[in-house]
Amino acid sequence: METIIDIEWVLACYVDDVPENGGVCMKHGHEQIAIYNFSRRGEWYATQNLCPHKQQMSLSRGMIGSAGEACEPKVACPFHKKTFSLLSGECLSGDDYKIKTYPVKVTDGMVYVGVA
Amino acid sequence: MSKPTIIVVGNGMVGYKFCEKLVAKSSAFNIIVFGEEPRRAYDRVHLSEYFAGKSADDLSMSSASWYADHDIQLHLDDPIQEINRANKTIHSLKGVTLGYDYLVLATGSSAFVPDIPGIEKEGVFVYRTIEDLELIKAYAFNAKNGAVMGGGLLGLEAAKALIDLDIKQTHVIEFAPRLMPRQIDAAGSAMLQSKLSALGLNIHLNKSTARIAGDHKIEALQFNDDTLLAVDMLVISAGIRPRDELAKLAGLQVGTRGGIMVNERMQTSDDSIFSIGECALFDDMIYGLVAPGYEMAEVVVAQLIGTDKAFHSFDMSTKLKLIGVDVASFGDAFIAEPACRTIVFEDTHKGVYKRINISNDGKLLLGGILVGDADAYNMLLQTVNNKIALPPNPEDMILGLRGGEQSEGAGVMSLPDDALICSCEAVSKGTICGVVNDGATSLDTIKKCTKAGTGCGGCMPMVKDLLAGTMKANGQYIKNVVCEHFDYSRQELYDLVKINKLKNYDLVLDHFGKGDGCETCKPLVASILSSLWNDLIVKQDTIQDSNDRYLANIQKGGTYSVVPRIPGGEITPEKLITIGQVAQKYGLYTKITGGQRIDLFGAHVSDLPLIWEELIDAGFESGHAYGKALRTVKSCVGSTWCRFGLHDSVSFAIEIEERYKGLRSPHKLKGGVSGCIRECAEAQSKDFGIIATEKGWNLYICGNGGSKPQHAQLLAADIDSKTLIKYLDRFLMFYIKTADPLTRTATWLNKMEGGMSYLKNVIINDSLGIAEQLEEEMQLLVDSFHCEWKEVVNNPALRSRFTHFVNAPGEKDPTVKFEGMREQVKAVW
Ligand code: SRM
Ligand SMILES: Cc1cc2nc3c(=O)[nH]c(=O)nc-3n(C[C@H](O)[C@H](O)[C@H](O)COP(=O)(O)OP(=O)(O)OC[C@H]3O[C@@H](n4cnc5c(N)ncnc54)[C@H](O)[C@@H]3O)c2cc1C
Ligand code: SF4
Ligand code: FES
Numbered sequence: 001m002e003t004i005i006d007i008e009w010v011l012a013c014y015v016d017d018v019p020e021n022g023g024v025c026m027k028h029g030h031e032q033i034a035i036y037n038f039s040r041r042g043e044w045y046a047t048q049n050l051c052p053h054k055q056q057m058s059l060s061r062g063m064i065g066s067a068g069e070a071c072e073p074k075v076a077c078p079f080h081k082k083t084f085s086l087l088s089g090e091c092l093s094g095d096d097y098k099i100k101t102y103p104v105k106v107t108d109g110m111v112y113v114g115v116a
Numbered sequence: 117m118s119k120p121t122i123i124v125v126g127n128g129m130v131g132y133k134f135c136e137k138l139v140a141k142s143s144a145f146n147i148i149v150f151g152e153e154p155r156r157a158y159d160r161v162h163l164s165e166y167f168a169g170k171s172a173d174d175l176s177m178s179s180a181s182w183y184a185d186h187d188i189q190l191h192l193d194d195p196i197q198e199i200n201r202a203n204k205t206i207h208s209l210k211g212v213t214l215g216y217d218y219l220v221l222a223t224g225s226s227a228f229v230p231d232i233p234g235i236e237k238e239g240v241f242v243y244r245t246i247e248d249l250e251l252i253k254a255y256a257f258n259a260k261n262g263a264v265m266g267g268g269l270l271g272l273e274a275a276k277a278l279i280d281l282d283i284k285q286t287h288v289i290e291f292a293p294r295l296m297p298r299q300i301d302a303a304g305s306a307m308l309q310s311k312l313s314a315l316g317l318n319i320h321l322n323k324s325t326a327r328i329a330g331d332h333k334i335e336a337l338q339f340n341d342d343t344l345l346a347v348d349m350l351v352i353s354a355g356i357r358p359r360d361e362l363a364k365l366a367g368l369q370v371g372t373r374g375g376i377m378v379n380e381r382m383q384t385s386d387d388s389i390f391s392i393g394e395c396a397l398f399d400d401m402i403y404g405l406v407a408p409g410y411e412m413a414e415v416v417v418a419q420l421i422g423t424d425k426a427f428h429s430f431d432m433s434t435k436l437k438l439i440g441v442d443v444a445s446f447g448d449a450f451i452a453e454p455a456c457r458t459i460v461f462e463d464t465h466k467g468v469y470k471r472i473n474i475s476n477d478g479k480l481l482l483g484g485i486l487v488g489d490a491d492a493y494n495m496l497l498q499t500v501n502n503k504i505a506l507p508p509n510p511e512d513m514i515l516g517l518r519g520g521e522q523s524e525g526a527g528v529m530s531l532p533d534d535a536l537i538c539s540c541e542a543v544s545k546g547t548i549c550g551v552v553n554d555g556a557t558s559l560d561t562i563k564k565c566t567k568a569g570t571g572c573g574g575c576m577p578m579v580k581d582l583l584a585g586t587m588k589a590n591g592q593y594i595k596n597v598v599c600e601h602f603d604y605s606r607q608e609l610y611d612l613v614k615i616n617k618l619k620n621y622d623l624v625l626d627h628f629g630k631g632d633g634c635e636t637c638k639p640l641v642a643s644i645l646s647s648l649w650n651d652l653i654v655k656q657d658t659i660q661d662s663n664d665r666y667l668a669n670i671q672k673g674g675t676y677s678v679v680p681r682i683p684g685g686e687i688t689p690e691k692l693i694t695i696g697q698v699a700q701k702y703g704l705y706t707k708i709t710g711g712q713r714i715d716l717f718g719a720h721v722s723d724l725p726l727i728w729e730e731l732i733d734a735g736f737e738s739g740h741a742y743g744k745a746l747r748t749v750k751s752c753v754g755s756t757w758c759r760f761g762l763h764d765s766v767s768f769a770i771e772i773e774e775r776y777k778g779l780r781s782p783h784k785l786k787g788g789v790s791g792c793i794r795e796c797a798e799a800q801s802k803d804f805g806i807i808a809t810e811k812g813w814n815l816y817i818c819g820n821g822g823s824k825p826q827h828a829q830l831l832a833a834d835i836d837s838k839t840l841i842k843y844l845d846r847f848l849m850f851y852i853k854t855a856d857p858l859t860r861t862a863t864w865l866n867k868m869e870g871g872m873s874y875l876k877n878v879i880i881n882d883s884l885g886i887a888e889q890l891e892e893e894m895q896l897l898v899d900s901f902h903c904e905w906k907e908v909v910n911n912p913a914l915r916s917r918f919t920h921f922v923n924a925p926g927e928k929d930p931t932v933k934f935e936g937m938r939e940q941v942k943a944v945w
Contacts, residue, residue: 096178
């Protein structure tokens with residue numbers, strides 16, 4: 001059985017506020033959420049902005065890219081280049097970290113992030 | 117039916133590893149952990165790195181949410197005080213009473229503190245927990261002389277820590293006639309002692325302490341021979357004492373000299389209670405290392421999930437992560453003639469001692485000791501453990517093949533599949549090669565799939581060799597490629613981009629790469645593009661390293677630094693005042709850098725354009741401190757003021773810095789110009805250094821400071837300024853075109869076939885016939901210089917990228933915090 005979770009869609013910004021193949025940081029109450037415009041693939045992702053490695057508010061400023069044959073989308077923290085999957089939030093550099101991911105929806109040139 | 121409950125007493129390294137291994141194999145248990153320490157299990161093996169700046173969090177074995185993620189109940193700061201074996205319950209200090217089906221005692225050990233009069237005095241410490249280290253650090257602040265009691269493995273590590281804490285005189289007191297008596301022999305100890313003395317340690321052997329003197333705090337140690345040593349603090353490292361008090365109270369069998377007795381299944385005298393790690397006594401032995409503890413955890417997990425596994429005595433070979441002196445002992449280190457034959461190599465000049473013990477028939481390696489150079493340790497240990505037949509000249513194993521080199525990779529590949537490579541995580545050669553055969557091509561993947569190398573890390577060189585060896589055996593060509601997205605070296609890619617006139621990253625990826633790129637190839641291509649076309653890097657900001665993307669270096673806490681260019685280190689009073697005013701206005705910390713200019717630290721990302729706007733108005737340009745680009749050309753004051761100066765070194769330094777400013781290269785570039793041979797500009801430690809002579813200038817190239825300092829070498833002597841710039845153009849452009857990424861000029865030269873004489877030929881004699889082309893290419897770059905910050909300041913679209921919150925552009929990151937220090941600010945993070 002599928003569970004239906006209520007997702008609240010929060011307006012983050014306009015599409016062209018986010019650089020191509022790059023990220024920005026959105027403020028949501030006390031949370032900071034990183035939003036990525038993976039324009040090379042026409043995809044959008046969002047994760048927590050805090051890098052769990054040294055607790056730096058930095059992931060939105062990281063470089064995105066892909067890993068492996070399956071082209072898993074990922075972001076690399078600018079501080080020490082730990083990488084995280086944009087799909088699962090798992091750390092791909094062999095450490096035991098996991099970051100939060102959020103769904104993203106784009107309509108009419110506007111970017112919405114789903115917070116549960 | 118509810119799940120059986122396992123209670124783990126002790127959340128140390130082994131207790132944690134037990135949980136990790138159990139949840140990986142089974143979810144059939146309800147796991148509850150009690151720890152006495154206030155924090156989650158951390159890596160005690162690397163405890164000393166706490167002094168080198170690692171935080172408690174860095175040392176932690178797991179993330180904060182790990183226990184919850186795996187449904188493990190964790191009670192920290194709450195030691196178990198009583199076990200009721202009849203009711204199968206435990207009782208904790210904070211009053212929790214819980215029933216168990218199985219109990220795992222992983223209570224570890226504590227430091228053994230000898231019963232010496234005065235031992236309770238202030239200033240006497242042990243070295244076991246993060247809290248111990250915090251106390252030592254605080255006390256060391258006011259101490260001048262310190263001593264460590266115990267010259268064993270841990271004692272020497274503690275002594276090194278005291279030196280690092282700036283204790284002026286550090287002493288090591290050892291009761292035995294030699295250092296590390298359990299690991300090395302007298303000759304090895306003598307060599308170690310002379311090396312340690314050179315590091316500033318005072319070693320006292322054959323000393324037993326009678327009394328700790330002092331009023332309420334320690335002031336001196338008094339020895340049995342009636343001598344006295346004045347010290348302000350003492351760290352005791354005289355061995356460990358297994359924590360068996362809880363077991364004893366519960367009536368479990370313990371050894372006469374301590375330790376909870378276990379059988380080869382790690383069961384105590386009560387078969388629903390197991391004991392593992394440093395508290396467990398197996399076959400009359402306490403294993404004071406982490407690897408056997410992990411093996412014990414594995415054995416218990418096997419019992420619980422219904423498979424069978426037994427613990428056998430464990431190899432106690434060790435390599436020290438000491439102090440800047442390699443020490444290792446392996447196998448049977450002490451066996452002596454006539455039970456074996458020994459080969460000893462001793463070099464008192466370099467401080468190297470090596471001993472190997474081989475079987476009388478010359479076929480097998482039994483054990484040995486290495487001091488001063490332990491590079492061969494991994495291979496020797498493997499040779500002992502796997503009973504590998506020795507080569508006809510076993511001395512080669514410690515002396516290397518003299519004449520004709522043998523690659524280490526071949527050695528590792530010849531090991532049997534079941535050879536244990538990572539003893540912390542019990543990973544065999546077969547497992548590692550297996551994941552490489554299944555497609556792993558990086559160390560990260562191997563670590564992730566097998567956990568090899570995630571413990572002490574000592575096996576990483578072998579893992580690396582196995583990776584290379586296996587790939588080679590599979591016919592996979594290990595080429596020096598950029599990353600998984602490009603099958604080319606940097607030099608190949610540079611040529612391809614140039615020939616095809618590609619101007620942006622996506623085009624390069626479409627033409628020559630695959631996938632979507634990554635943090636390795638993006639900045640590399642970015643650097644190639646700017647070396648070729650010198651386009652504005654912020655036009656493709658998302659392929660730049662963070663520092664290049666924001667045209668500033670990112671700092672701890674997420675703020676940035678601002679470094680305006682100050683060519684040659686010369687600056688007018690007016691400009692100095694501007695810097696001061698800007699720093700004041702934006703609350704920045706200011707410091708004179710090692711490159712003769714001024715760094716302003718702590719700028720919020722949204723303040724960067726405002727700060728630069730003011731600096732640019734005052735005539736400053738970007739200093740490119742953030743880029744792999746020309747940094748500074750240092751100068752000495754030279755002939756304009758200095759009585760020894762031969763030429764005007766300041767003017768020449770400024771001319772050169774202006775010429776090459778902003779030049780993007782494989783790594784950063786630095787230069788220096790000195791007005792005479794006294795060399796006050798330290799030019800010979802730079803990528804290019806210029807020194808005035810009676811007749812002109814000497815040009816030196818390929819030097820650097822940094823972690824592996826190397827002096828620059830003379831390229832040409834007594835040349836005039838014009839020739840010098842011509843040579844520099846050729847040299848720099850040749851470097852930019854051919855060096856691997858992130859390779860400084862010195863390393864580039866070191867790897868170059870033919871070395872300096874080849875390079876001289878290319879630059880001075882134009883042996884490749886490309887000199888003119890190199891000069892033209894350089895001139896193009898010089899002519900297309902632009903100040904990146906000026907472009908940003910004047911371009912509203914680019915400016916708008918410099919915000920922290922996309923949906924609240926004015927707001928600064930609230931997590932950034934500063935505190936005061938010497939009338940300025942510093943980052944809190
Ligand atoms: C600010 C400064 C220290 C200071 O307060 O004096 C400094 C600060 C940094 N240095 Fe440095 N280095 C500074 C002079 C030096 C010097 C001395 C010199 O230039 O004469 C050296 C040794 C000389 C040399 O490079 O050969 C030096 C060798 C390094 C190295 C090692 C390079 C190597 O090849 O081994 C690194 C690491 C790297 O570049 O990969 C480094 C990296 C860094 C970084 C960029 C680390 C980082 O990525 O955050 C630091 C950035 C601080 C910041 O946020 O602005 N810094 N660094 C100096 C700035 C000079 C300037 O005006 O631009
Ligand atoms: C400075 C230092 C350097 C070292 N270097 C190396 C090295 O290079 N290589 C190597 O192999 N080993 C090294 N070791 C040894 C290694 O750290 C130990 O072998 C390992 O930590 C043992 O793990 P353990 O879980 O058995 O014990 P511990 O890590 O000591 O954990 C036991 C835990 O149980 C807790 N506890 C005790 N009683 C109770 C109770 N009643 N209730 C609840 N909790 C309790 C303790 O507070 C402790 O947190 C080093 C140790 C130190 C101190
Ligand atoms: S030496 Fe350089 S890189 Fe290291 S801390 Fe100092 S400034 Fe930073
Ligand atoms: S802070 Fe993100 S990798 Fe270190």
